[in-house]
Amino acid sequence: MERWATFDCYGTLIDWNGGIHAELARVFGDDDAGWLLKRFHRIEPELQADGKLSYREVLTRTLERLAEEENVELPEPDRDALVSSLPAWQPFHEVSTELEESRRRRWKLAILSNSDSDLIAASQRQIGVPFDEVIVAGEIGSYKPDHGHWKEFFRRTEAPREGHVHVAASLFHDITPANELGLRSVWINRLDEHRTPDAAAPDRELPDLRGLADVLDELVAA
Numbered sequence: 001m002e003r004w005a006t007f008d009c010y011g012t013l014i015d016w017n018g019g020i021h022a023e024l025a026r027v028f029g030d031d032d033a034g035w036l037l038k039r040f041h042r043i044e045p046e047l048q049a050d051g052k053l054s055y056r057e058v059l060t061r062t063l064e065r066l067a068e069e070e071n072v073e074l075p076e077p078d079r080d081a082l083v084s085s086l087p088a089w090q091p092f093h094e095v096s097t098e099l100e101e102s103r104r105r106r107w108k109l110a111i112l113s114n115s116d117s118d119l120i121a122a123s124q125r126q127i128g129v130p131f132d133e134v135i136v137a138g139e140i141g142s143y144k145p146d147h148g149h150w151k152e153f154f155r156r157t158e159a160p161r162e163g164h165v166h167v168a169a170s171l172f173h174d175i176t177p178a179n180e181l182g183l184r185s186v187w188i189n190r191l192d193e194h195r196t197p198d199a200a201a202p203d204r205e206l207p208d209l210r211g212l213a214d215v216l217d218e219l220v221a222a
Helices: 016-028 030-048 055-069 081-088 095-104 117-127 148-157 171-180 212-219
Strands: 003-007 107-113 133-136 164-168 184-188 204-206
Touching: 003 148, 016 030, 016 055, 016 081, 030 055, 055 081, 081 117, 095 107, 095 117, 095 212, 107 117, 107 148, 117 133, 133 148, 164 171, 164 212, 171 184, 184 212, 204 212
Parallel strands: 003 107, 003 164, 107 133, 164 184, 184 204
Antiparallel strands: none
C-alpha cells in the first residue's frame, strides 16, 4: 500500500509568521508589528472565503486593509511587500531532515497549500526536498478549510485513504476539515496553543516536525 503524508506549507514547513512579521515591522514599525500580525490572521480568511482571489491578491489586499485601519499611506513599492518577500521566507530548521527521513521510509509527500503555483515553487526551493504532488488554491479556486484540496489530492493520486496522514499547524484551516473528511492528522503546535474542548482533535500532536517519521509510521504501518 502506498503511504502518503500531505502537508500544509506556511506555518508548518515555512516560517510564515516570521516572514510576515518581518515585513510588517519594516513597513509599519516594530511597535505595531505584533498586533498587526494578529489582525492579518483575521483579515486573510475573509478575503479567501469565496476563492475568487489569487493568493498574491489576498496578500496585497490584506496589507492594504491593515494600512487603511492604521490610517497609514502605503507607498507604492510596499503594496506587494508580502508577495515580494515570500520567496525568501525560510523553512523551520528541522523540516528538511524530517521530510528526508519520511521519504527514506517510503512515504510519498504532498503539499496542500492556500497559495499560488509560483509562490509555492519558490518555497519548495527553500525546503530543498522533492514532493510527489503539490496542490494550491490558485489551481482549484478554493481555499482551506474548504475540502477542495483533499478532493483534488485523492482525484490526482488515487491514494488510499487508509494510507494517508495530513500534517499541519492550523486547527482551523487543516485539522478541522481533515476530521470532517475522516482523515488521520498530526497537529504541529509550534505556537503552544491551547486546544479548546470543542476544537477538532488531531490523531497526534507535536511541537514541531522532530520525530514526525516515527509518528507517521505509528499511524500507518509499512
